[in-house]
Amino acid sequence: MNKKHTINSIKNQKGKEPLVMITAYDALFAKLIEPYADMILVGDSLNMSFLGEVDTLSVTLEQMIYHTKAVCNGAKNSFVVFDMPFGSFITKEDALKNSIKVFQQTYADAIKIEGGKDRAYIVEHLTKNGIAVVGHIGLLPQNVRSDGGYRVKGKEPKEIESLIEDAKAIEEAGAFCLVIEGVKSEAAKEITKSVNIPTIGIGAGIDTDGQVLVWSDMLGFFEDFKPKFVKRYLDGAKLVKEALKKFQQEVKSKKFPDEKYIY
Numbered sequence: 001m002n003k004k005h006t007i008n009s010i011k012n013q014k015g016k017e018p019l020v021m022i023t024a025y026d027a028l029f030a031k032l033i034e035p036y037a038d039m040i041l042v043g044d045s046l047n048m049s050f051l052g053e054v055d056t057l058s059v060t061l062e063q064m065i066y067h068t069k070a071v072c073n074g075a076k077n078s079f080v081v082f083d084m085p086f087g088s089f090i091t092k093e094d095a096l097k098n099s100i101k102v103f104q105q106t107y108a109d110a111i112k113i114e115g116g117k118d119r120a121y122i123v124e125h126l127t128k129n130g131i132a133v134v135g136h137i138g139l140l141p142q143n144v145r146s147d148g149g150y151r152v153k154g155k156e157p158k159e160i161e162s163l164i165e166d167a168k169a170i171e172e173a174g175a176f177c178l179v180i181e182g183v184k185s186e187a188a189k190e191i192t193k194s195v196n197i198p199t200i201g202i203g204a205g206i207d208t209d210g211q212v213l214v215w216s217d218m219l220g221f222f223e224d225f226k227p228k229f230v231k232r233y234l235d236g237a238k239l240v241k242e243a244l245k246k247f248q249q250e251v252k253s254k255k256f257p258d259e260k261y262i263y
């Protein structure tokens with residue numbers, strides 16, 4: 001069994017062996033993922049792949065807590081990060097109240113907050129009150145409606161500069177790790193060089209200090225669409241469909257259950 005990470009062991013990975021972060025939404029997959037991930041993220045992406053919604057915005061704090069309890073049950077030896085859902089950290093007081101609820105009701109080790117310099121005061125309030133925070137900058141899925149869609153960031157020098165400011169502000173506010181999403185590779189490299197905390201990329205190239213993917217994307221279970229940055233390591237949906245078809249055929253043809261499966 002791998003030793004469970006701590007904030008310090010994660011911070012110490014900066015510039016060393018890349019960190020592996022994988023999302024999980026339930027105990028079953030958390031248990032499968034545990035041996036292969038440095039951190040498990042209960043991402044609000046579950047609203048899309050698990051609950052079938054069009055974006056991440058409608059998932060509630062209570063739903064996230066429900067899934068995080070399941071993940072912590074399945075992966076007792078993992079460093080679990082709770083993704084604060086849209087609307088749960090509008091003010092620093094809300095953010096602290098909701099983070100305390102998360103820590104009291106689940107075994108999550110840290111929370112993740114989307115946003116750059118504009119949200120740094122919230123990160124600071126949390127870290128000063130004993131909540132470990134993972135930042136999240138670049139493409140922010142919780143802004144999809146206000147931004148009018150998903151757009152890769154870090155194409156222009158001015159935008160790269162602004163992202164570096166975001167990263168530095170979040171680090172200064174006390175975050176121990178930073179997710180960089182949907183950012184041009186060169187920009188993500190610059191951001192990674194500009195901070196002393198490890199960066200975890202998703203659609204951000206090879207030069208971050210780690211990578212995160214959504215489990216249902218990387219294992220090919222989510223078929224609605226596939227962003228360019230997603231590599232499918234398994235054709236999960238195809239395998240499941242083949243198995244289900246076989247079961248259907250065997251039930252219809254009275255092949256299942258045979259002698260081996262009856263009392």
Ligand code: KIV
Pocket residue numbers: 023041042043044045046083179181202212214
């Ligand atoms: O919700 C999520 O799964 C995430 C990752 C994309 C980083 O925030």
